Amino acid sequence: MNAKFLLTLTLSAALAACTTLGPNYQAPAANAPAAYRAPAATAGAELQRDWWLMFGDAQLNALQAQALQASPTLAAAAARVQRARAVFGATRADELPRVDVGANAGGLRTSGRATTTPVLQGHPVVFDGETFGLSASIGWELDLWGRVKRQAESAQAQLDASTLDAAAARVALTADVAAAYWQWRALADEAAALQRLRDSRAQAFRVAQTRFDAGASTTQDLERVRAELAAADADVADLPRRQALVMNQLAALTGQPASELKLQATGTLPLPPAIRAGLPSELLQRRPDLAQSLAQLHAATAQVGIAEAAFYPSIRLTGSFGYSSEDLGSLLSAPARLYNVGPSLSLPLFEGGRNKANLAASKAAVEESLAAFRGRMLQALREVDDALAELQGRAATMDAQNRTLASSSQALAVAKSRYDKGAVSYLDVTEAERTPLATERALAQLRGAQWAATAQLVKALGGGWAPATGG
Known part of the structure; x- marks a missing residue:
């Protein structure tokens, strides 16, 4: 290790620190509209990470925990x-020198008749004995063009994308669990209303049969009531199938066999609270899948610098130091010492394209990732708009059904009074009774x-996810 080598090392390291090929990543514009197409609530509950706790339902909380x-x-x-964290760690290792140590011991005899055998005074020189060795070697690629830096940058972005993918999976899972649970609760309410409707149809059929037997009604009247009772029986018979499918879905989401999942009806399902949707521009800060898409774009952008660096020469500093001796006792002596230092250069001349x-x-991967982000952004906007439109439409339909229930209940009260x-x-x-029970x-x-x-x-709003703000 002489002064010339140290000077070369210093200059090369300084050059490596200031040259990085490839474009630097810049987040693209989201191009979000000023507002959603469907009317969104400007006031309402703000989603937190464990957003389901706001509903105060112990069974839902237990299902989410499971x-x-x-x-x-x-x-x-x-x-x-x-896995992504391990890949990132392996990539970062390329930024540091690699050091290896080794030792060897063995017997050695050279041939006296080989063309490379040395000759002294007409006689071949043959070496015969033992040899011992101890060595250490070091190798370090100078990152002249930022290839190693871009590799670490790409690996970090891939690690970020994997972390965000896990966050998106959590959002999707908890939303799916809640949707299935609420569907089960709604089916329990529907089962109670359907049973009341079926009981009413059965009573109507008994009355119609009595009237028919007394000659006070026609066969057509009797069969019409019989058909309505059969339709109600069919709906009642189909309900367990629908409930079983929802329970099977819940069991799969919570990672347990359906036979082990037990739920209890806890009263009529109330109306859901309003949730503040915010502005479309906030989706980038609310949805982990959008952040994941940007991380994948970042990783693809860093890969361009890696590809560009392949056109330029690479310099690797190598060195070795050790001892070699035929006698183990003198292995660590000064005469047995050996070393080798110096840079090596590799320049690509012909790679066949x-x-x-x-x-x-x-570069195409960057364009693909950019298009994927824009498509995911459009899909995110659509999902929020769809949910808002669904809520708005269902609310309008429920208002109409409530008016129907009020009017039909009044008509039922009049019919009972006249019967009395x-x-x-x-x-x-x-x-x-037909209309109010069907309306229920x-x-x-x-x-x-x-x-x-x-x-x-x-x-669609990201389930209360928020980007990390710590270091």
Whole structure:
């Protein structure tokens, strides 16, 4: 290690520190509209990371805790993060020198008849004995063009993308669990309304049969009531199938067999609270999948610099130091010492177009990632608009159904009053029950649809995710 080598090392390191090929990453414009197409609530609940806690439902809280602990989807996402972190660590290792040590021992005899055998005074010189060695070597690639720096930058961006993918999986999982749970609650409400409707149809059929037997009604009247009872029986019989499918979905989401999932109906499902949607421009700060898309764009941009660096020479500083002796006792003596230091240079002259193709591919990957981000942004805007439109439409339909229920309930009260006075038969009362009971079932379905739209909105808004602000 002489002064010339140290000077070369110093100058090369200084050059490596100031040269980085390839474009620097810049986040693209989101091009978000000023407002959503569907009317959005300007006031309402703000989503937090564990957003489901705001509803105060113990069963939902337990399901979410089970899902976060046992979901195979989240476990796979966590494993991808660990793999990306390991790749990043391996990439960072290229920034540091590599040091190896070794030792050897063995017997040695050279040939006396080889063409390379030395000859002294007409006689071949043969070496025969033992040899021992101890050595250390060091190698370091000077990052003249920023290739190693861009590799670390790309690996860091891929690690960020994996972490954000795990966050997006958490948002999707918790929203899906809540949607399935609320659907189960809505089915329980619908089952109660449907049973009341079926009981009313059964009573109507008994009255119609009595009237028919007494000759007071026609076969057509009897069969019409019979058909309505059969339709109600079919709906009641189909309900367990629908409930089982939802329970199976919940079991899969929470990572447990369906036979082990037990839920209890806890009263009529109320109307969901309003959730503040915010502005479209806020989606970049609210949705981890959009941030993940930008991280993938960042990684692809760094790959361009790596591809460009392949066109330029690479310099590697290498050195070795050690001892070699035929006698183990004198292995560490000064005469047994040996070393070798110096730089090595590699310059690509002919690659058959490989480097040009790799550069073109990396640039195309940047364009692909940019288009993917823009497409994901449009999809995010659509998902929020869809959820808001669903909530608005369901609310309008529910308002109309509530008016229907009020009017039909009033008509039922009139029919019962007239029956009490002997003005109409009980069949008229059961006929008047048809509309309010059917409306109650429709309202149960509408409440379930509103909660499903709420879960959709939570998912579209990023489920309370926020970018990390710490170092």
